[in-house]
Amino acid sequence: MNLTIDDASKRILVAGDLTFATAASGIGLTEDVFAELPQLDVDLAAVTRSDSAGLALLVEWMRQAGKVNKPIRFFNMPTQMLALAEASGMEELLPLQ
Numbered sequence: 001m002n003l004t005i006d007d008a009s010k011r012i013l014v015a016g017d018l019t020f021a022t023a024a025s026g027i028g029l030t031e032d033v034f035a036e037l038p039q040l041d042v043d044l045a046a047v048t049r050s051d052s053a054g055l056a057l058l059v060e061w062m063r064q065a066g067k068v069n070k071p072i073r074f075f076n077m078p079t080q081m082l083a084l085a086e087a088s089g090m091e092e093l094l095p096l097q
Helices: 024-037 050-067 079-088
Strands: 001-006 012-017 039-052 072-076
Touching: 001 024, 012 024, 012 050, 024 050, 039 050, 039 079, 050 072, 050 079
Parallel strands: 012 039, 039 072
Antiparallel strands: 001 012
């Protein structure tokens, strides 16, 4: 998994797998990235695979955003991840755009 900030849109671009193998590293990556931006717009268009750990990572990012009083929104959630969110009833909790 890789996180970058798009200079033009100021979105956080997430690329690669959001799975059990990568989710833990995603927690550590966000602290510096979240500090740089006033609003956290997370673009998930380049996520290639996801599982329930990836969904849990999004919830953790929501918690981290709340701790620093910054709004967070998720854009372009992959179909596989959206299906997991719907199956678990999480889609209503996630700030999806």
